[in-house]
Amino acid sequence: MLKKIYFILFVSILSSTAALAQRSLDVNFNGLGFLDNREYKAFIPRSRTYSGTRTALDFGLNMDSLNHFIVGVNALHEFGAQPFFAQVDPVAYYKYTGTRWNFYAGEFPRQGLLDDYPRALLNDTLQYYRPNVQGLLARYQTENFTETGWIDWVSRQTATRREQFLFGFSGKYRPVTYGPFYVSHYFFLMHDAGAEIPVPNDRINDNGAAEIKVGLDFSHKTVFDSLTFEAGGLMSLERARGIDGFQTPKGFIFNAYLSYHRLAFYEEFYHGQGSTIEYGDSFYSKPTYNRLDIIYTPFAFERIRGQFIASFHFSPGHLNDNQEAFKVTYDLGRKIIARFNQD
DSSP states (O other): OHHHHHHHHHHHHHHHHHOOOOEEEEEEEEEEEEEEEEEOSSOGGGOSEEEEEEEEEEEEEESSSSEEEEEEEEEEEETTOSSSOSEEEEEEEEEEEOSSEEEEEEEEEOTTTTTTSOTTTSOTTHHHHOOEEEEEEEEEEOSSEEEEEEEEEEEOOOSSSOEEEEEEEEEEEOOGGGTTEEEEEEEEEEEEEOOSSOOTTOOOEEEEEEEEEEEEEOTTSSSSSEEEEEEEEEEEEEEETTTOOOBOOEEEEEEEEEEETTEEEEEEEEEESOOOOTTSOGGGGSSEEEEEEEEEEEEEOSSEEEEEEEEEEEETTEEEEEEEEEEEEEEOOOEEEEEEOOO
16 A cells, blocks of 8 residues: 555656646635534533634645645634643645545645545544644545545654554445446544553554445435435444454444535434444444434535534433534635746
């Protein structure tokens, strides 16, 4: 896998020397404001309110139409917190954007790249507290097929800190001759090794999950703006090395999405064995789980969108867990501020 990544990077560098496009410098500013209140009796530690603002500013040096270098910062302020910016994440990465291949290396936003992962695998609080991937990502795409592979370092090993990284792949295939039918898959695994100074009885852990679904997309083919149905299987992978092999709880998952103008509904149902997925939504540790989202978009402009989401969670013994969230997203787009002649 690494050899393929290095080959793609080598080809992109060669391409940059042959490209004739003019170099340019651009700037981008985007952000997310969120107020997310969760009333969970099933998971008391996660029954809390997440609130704050994320703002990101970066500058990009475009060597040509294929090769780009971006540096900047992404900062989080939680309402009422001191100091003002409790978390500041650097943005610094190389991006190759070819016709079919895309490649990223460095600290780059997960938005638009990995934010389509199901919540069972990667929970939705990552957009608040871990907006960047730190590592590598490669994507291959054609008119009816997309495949993405990635690796994300979570923690570098020190005398006291553990070595942790995630890697995974996802994709979608839509046969041209089968109308609205498509197949999608998602996978990730976290490698959790010990610190440099050994701890008695410590273990190397592996934790992850896979989800495979078949779907039907009737978007813009009915009176609704969007109408999709998906069904498939969820399997988690849980192992403490030296104790046992992989534990693989499995279950059936179904979801449907419908939107019409400013109103949308999202329904998800899971039934099977409960899974402990480190970066996934805790509700999937239940043998049965049903979630209904009612989404209202009071305003949607070209660069700014506001959404109110009321979520209702149903699990055994807990039929009244709920969540209310309001989010404002804004993205001014990449604006060219200078152009340079090539040497």
